[in-house]
Amino acid sequence: MLRSSMRIRLALFVLLPAFLAGGEAGAARIKDIAAFRGVRPNQLVGYGLVVGLAGSGDSASTQFTLQSMSAMLEKMGVTISPEEIKVKNVAAVMVTADLPPFSRVGTRLDALVNSIGDAKTLQGGTLVLTPLKGADGQVYAVAQGPVATGGFLVGGGSGDKVAKNFPTVGRVVQGATVEREIPFQLNQKEELALSIHKPDFTTASRVARAINEGLAAPVAQAIDSGTIQIQVPPEYRGRVAPLIAQIENLQVAPDGISRVVINERTGTVIMGENVRISTVAIAHGNLSVEIKQTPQVSQALPFASGGRTVVTQESQTMVQEGRAPLQIVPTGVSIGEVVRALNALGVTPRDLISILQALRAAGALQAELEIM
Numbered sequence: 440m441l442r443s444s445m446r447i448r449l450a451l452f453v454l455l456p457a458f459l460a461g462g463e464a465g466a467a468r469i470k471d472i473a474a475f476r477g478v479r480p481n482q483l484v485g486y487g488l489v490v491g492l493a494g495s496g497d498s499a500s501t502q503f504t505l506q507s508m509s510a511m512l513e514k515m516g517v518t519i520s521p522e523e524i525k526v527k528n529v530a531a532v533m534v535t536a537d538l539p540p541f542s543r544v545g546t547r548l549d550a551l552v553n554s555i556g557d558a559k560t561l562q563g564g565t566l567v568l569t570p571l572k573g574a575d576g577q578v579y580a581v582a583q584g585p586v587a588t589g590g591f592l593v594g595g596g597s598g599d600k601v602a603k604n605f606p607t608v609g610r611v612v613q614g615a616t617v618e619r620e621i622p623f624q625l626n627q628k629e630e631l632a633l634s635i636h637k638p639d640f641t642t643a644s645r646v647a648r649a650i651n652e653g654l655a656a657p658v659a660q661a662i663d664s665g666t667i668q669i670q671v672p673p674e675y676r677g678r679v680a681p682l683i684a685q686i687e688n689l690q691v692a693p694d695g696i697s698r699v700v701i702n703e704r705t706g707t708v709i710m711g712e713n714v715r716i717s718t719v720a721i722a723h724g725n726l727s728v729e730i731k732q733t734p735q736v737s738q739a740l741p742f743a744s745g746g747r748t749v750v751t752q753e754s755q756t757m758v759q760e761g762r763a764p765l766q767i768v769p770t771g772v773s774i775g776e777v778v779r780a781l782n783a784l785g786v787t788p789r790d791l792i793s794i795l796q797a798l799r800a801a802g803a804l805q806a807e808l809e810i811m
Contacts, residue, residue: 470687487569497556530558560606584614638665697806
């Protein structure tokens with residue numbers, strides 16, 4: 440007799456708490472939590488053509504590719520109607536790049552190439568000279584060069600295809616050249632503004648205090664939760680770059696609100712350092728469902744006409760609910776105590792997610808609950 444059983448259980452997961460005894464979190468450099476206003480990259484975009492594809496380009500139904508080919512050839516002295524172009528070795532693409540701050544004419548950049556037609560792959564193609572424009576419509580760089588896709592698409596005559604990564608997206612390494620600079624007179628600044636990536640009044644106050652202590656002068660003040668205004672000291676007038684370098688490397692302990700992040704798909708729970716719980720009584724039961732299937736053989740009677748032997752499955756379902764006495768979880772004053780109190784309940788991570796949601800609803804979880 441064959442037996443097969445299937446037990447439905449809660450999935451296991453890994454709990455990743457931060458066991459910190461208390462106090463401020465680890466210090467970080469100012470350059471990792473904030474950025475100076477105006478010192479940022481700018482996005483560039485352009486429309487171009489990739490040529491040299493081995494029959495894997497856009498089809499004849501992609502009208503904008505044919506029109507682009509006709510316009511490009513006309514600029515080179517070849518007049519041809521888009522209806523007469525039947526090539527499949529060309530693909531229309533959008534080209535994007537990031538223009539770093541303080542980029543000078545001649546600086547080389549990487550350009551990202553994305554197919555916008557029905558091309559199968561950009562492998563082996565070459566991007567034709569493409570102007571890259573900023574948000575103001577001005578051309579700041581031009582891109583041209585071979586496209587590296589980092590993937591491939593192989594197909595057989597029977598229709599079978601094997602693809603790796605995304606062959607319709609590629610990169611032209613160092614293929615864009617800066618042709619126009621963005622004017623920014625850094626050394627003429629008498630005042631700087633520092634923007635915090637995650638605005639917080641406590642963090643802003645600590646950053647301003649760290650700058651004043653590091654420069655030994657009251658030059659910084661927090662304007663709001665995300666902005667620190669800095670007056671350039673007289674000794675740094677005309678040479679602001681060394682001042683920025685000194686400020687960026689100052690150490691600050693960033694602060695933030697208490698938060699518990701839950702990913703119900705994977706059963707992951709992440710708790711911040713400042714998460715606290717109030718004293719509560721919790722009872723949480725476990726439900727176990729067991730399904731057993733036993734094959735039963737049914738045989739026809741002797742000398743029966745048209746009879747045959749069949750096998751049927753007999754199912755038996757058992758449901759068992761575990762005992763869950765009411766337990767008191769004491770107030771936790773640190774993340775370590777909170778984790779130990781929750782682990783004392785002996786629940787699985789999936790159960791812990793439900794408990795945390797119930798604690799938040801009861802007002803006993805002193806933190807924000809974020810579900811991914």
